[in-house]
Every structure is written in structure tokens, then in C-alpha cells.
Amino acid sequence: MNPLIPSITVLDLDGVAVDLMQLYSNKTLLLIIYNNDCLGCTGRAIPLAYEFQQDFPSIQVVGIHADFVGRTGNKANIKAIFTSGELPFPIYIDPNHQVYDQLASEGTPQWVLISEKGELFRSVFGSQDNAKNRLFYALESLVATDMSS
Numbered sequence: 001m002n003p004l005i006p007s008i009t010v011l012d013l014d015g016v017a018v019d020l021m022q023l024y025s026n027k028t029l030l031l032i033i034y035n036n037d038c039l040g041c042t043g044r045a046i047p048l049a050y051e052f053q054q055d056f057p058s059i060q061v062v063g064i065h066a067d068f069v070g071r072t073g074n075k076a077n078i079k080a081i082f083t084s085g086e087l088p089f090p091i092y093i094d095p096n097h098q099v100y101d102q103l104a105s106e107g108t109p110q111w112v113l114i115s116e117k118g119e120l121f122r123s124v125f126g127s128q129d130n131a132k133n134r135l136f137y138a139l140e141s142l143v144a145t146d147m148s149s
Contacts (some may be wrong), residue, residue: 010092013075031112044127045109063091066100081148
């Protein structure tokens with residue numbers, strides 16, 4: 001059995017605390033933990049998250065900007081990385097990289113797949129093809145499992 005995640009507390013872009021496990025209860029979540037200063041995140045992982053959102057409409061993609069010393073996110077600089085100025089999926093801020101630490105991230109981007117029951121299904125680091133393939137197969141497997149339960 002996979003570990004249950006009781007809460008994931010982040011800030012919305014207006015600075016309001018949000019528990020993602022409550023907000024998205026009973027939904028399959030694909031979290032992408034990233035930082036604007038990570039070129040692999042902004043150049044490959046965020047477009048990949050958008051692609052997964054299109055290919056797997058039953059999942060909820062959520063971005064979490066992990067703040068590190070000297071590399072913090074705010075509404076303006078998070079929106080600025082998107083050419084349209086609009087967010088392709090909800091994005092939250094992880095002050096002091098608490099969620100990054102909570103989910104034992106290896107770096108950015110870190111992908112965390114959570115079942116609709118709130119269980120950690122898979123965690124994958126990276127944005128290269130190997131990570132993409134592992135994520136794709138994990139998503140296919142979890143979506144099939146969630147649909148059958």
C-alpha cells in the first residue's frame with residue numbers, strides 16, 4: 001500500500017494558504033514541483049505538464065513553485081514565464097521549500113503523482129525522455145486503476 005498524504009499546504013499567488021489535498025480531494029493529482037530559475041523546468045517540464053493535462057483530462061495538473069534562497073516566486077514572475085501571461089494550470093508557491101522537503105524531492109523538476117484516494121503513487125525526478133516515459137506509464141497505470149475502483 002502506498003503512503004497516504006494527509007496535507008500539502010502551499011500559498012496561492014495572492015499569498016493565501018491552501019491545502020491541496022482538501023482542494024483537490026478525490027482527484028488524481030500530478031504535481032510538478034519546479035523553480036523559475038531551473039531551465040529544465042521552464043523549457044521542458046512545464047510544457048510536458050501541459051501535454052499531460054491534454055492527454056489525461058481526468059487528472060488535475062498542479063504546479064508548485066519551490067522557493068529557495070534568492071530564487072523565490074511571486075505572481076508576476078511566475079506568470080511572466082508564460083508567453084500568454086496566463087497560467088496553463090493552477091500554480092502555487094512553496095515558501096521555504098517545505099513541500100519540496102515534505103515530498104523528499106531530489107531536485108527540480110520533481111513530479112509527484114497522487115491517486116484519487118490521496119496516496120502517493122509515484123515520484124519522478126527530471127525532465128528528460130527517461131522521466132517523461134516513466135511518468136507516461138505511471139499516469140496510464142494510475143488512470144486505469146482509478147477508473148476500475
